[in-house]
Amino acid sequence: MSELVTDAEEPSSNAASLVAAQIRKQIVLGELAEGDLLPSEPEMIKRFGVSRPTLRQAFRILETEHLITVQRGSRGGTTVLRPTTKLATRYLSDLLRHRKTTLGDVLTARLMIEPAAVAQLARSHDADAIKNLSALVDEQRAAEDGAAATKAADQFHVRLVELAGNPVLAQYCKLLHYLIRGHVRRLASASRSGDIGLTHGSAEAHAKLAELVSAGAVHAALEHWRDHLSDIHAQLAARLDLDTALEAPE
Numbered sequence: 001m002s003e004l005v006t007d008a009e010e011p012s013s014n015a016a017s018l019v020a021a022q023i024r025k026q027i028v029l030g031e032l033a034e035g036d037l038l039p040s041e042p043e044m045i046k047r048f049g050v051s052r053p054t055l056r057q058a059f060r061i062l063e064t065e066h067l068i069t070v071q072r073g074s075r076g077g078t079t080v081l082r083p084t085t086k087l088a089t090r091y092l093s094d095l096l097r098h099r100k101t102t103l104g105d106v107l108t109a110r111l112m113i114e115p116a117a118v119a120q121l122a123r124s125h126d127a128d129a130i131k132n133l134s135a136l137v138d139e140q141r142a143a144e145d146g147a148a149a150t151k152a153a154d155q156f157h158v159r160l161v162e163l164a165g166n167p168v169l170a171q172y173c174k175l176l177h178y179l180i181r182g183h184v185r186r187l188a189s190a191s192r193s194g195d196i197g198l199t200h201g202s203a204e205a206h207a208k209l210a211e212l213v214s215a216g217a218v219h220a221a222l223e224h225w226r227d228h229l230s231d232i233h234a235q236l237a238a239r240l241d242l243d244t245a246l247e248a249p250e
Contacts, residue, residue: 013057016050016054016055016057019058020059022048023038024065028083032080033080033082034080034081034082035080036080037079038068038077038078038079041055066081066087067081067083068080085174088171089178093175093246096246097247102242102243102245102246103179103244103246104243106176106179106180107233107236107242109172109176110173110177110229111229113161113169113176114157114161114173114225114229115222115226116164117161117163117166117169118164118222118225119218119221119222120165121133121160121163121164121221122212122213122215122216122218123216123218125213125216126163129163130213132163133156133160133163133206133213134207136152137156137203137206137207137210140153140203149203153202153206154181156202156206157177182246183236183246183247184236202232205224209224209228
């Protein structure tokens with residue numbers, strides 16, 4: 001850990017941010033693993049050359065980011081947490097809602113991301129990816145209720161982007177489905193039904209995609225998936241105003 005310029009006894013926001021940035025960097029790079037205990041407070045103060053109030057302010061920053069947890073008291077200590085997909089998704093969704101992003105914007109983004117991933121899968125013709133997609137179709141068909149079928153259908157969409165091999169697009173795909181599912185869940189609740197029909201026929205569409213990917217039919221797979229997404233989006237448009245801003249998820 002790098003030393004910083006010693007500050008006064010009063011907490012310094014700038015110094016606290018710099019200390020937090022140093023620790024955050026070590027967590028992100030894996031130099032500090034989940035479950036690791038940070039050194040004692042006196043040792044950390046000495047290493048960074050800051051006051052106790054400033055160090056504690058830095059810890060509060062990292063606690064807010066869910067990168068550490070602090071247990072106070074004689075047997076206390078500071079434990080490292082790892083960054084999570086769920087937390088990142090919540091931050092990104094909050095930002096999109098702040099910018100008045102609409103459900104229509106989200107659906108358009110999905111229409112840009114998923115077909116490109118499908119084309120990549122069909123082009124690469126990876127046996128493990130094809131096997132994975134087929135297993136997800138079987139899981140969806142075996143679902144015993146609407147909620148389980150919906151979860152399996154969502155997982156198929158997310159997984160096909162993950163299998164395409166780009167972690168950035170995979171993360172954005174998870175965000176999109178998180179936002180879409182929030183709206184669909186509220187709609188289902190309003191209609192007093194756990195299944196509003198958006199997954200009907202999707203298992204067959206997913207099975208056909210797996211077949212096209214297995215055959216290496218890039219163009220046919222791409223067009224099939226665009227048509228499938230467009231059909232889902234049309235069903236949503238018939239039930240929701242796509243131009244309204246996103247709401248906070250439950």
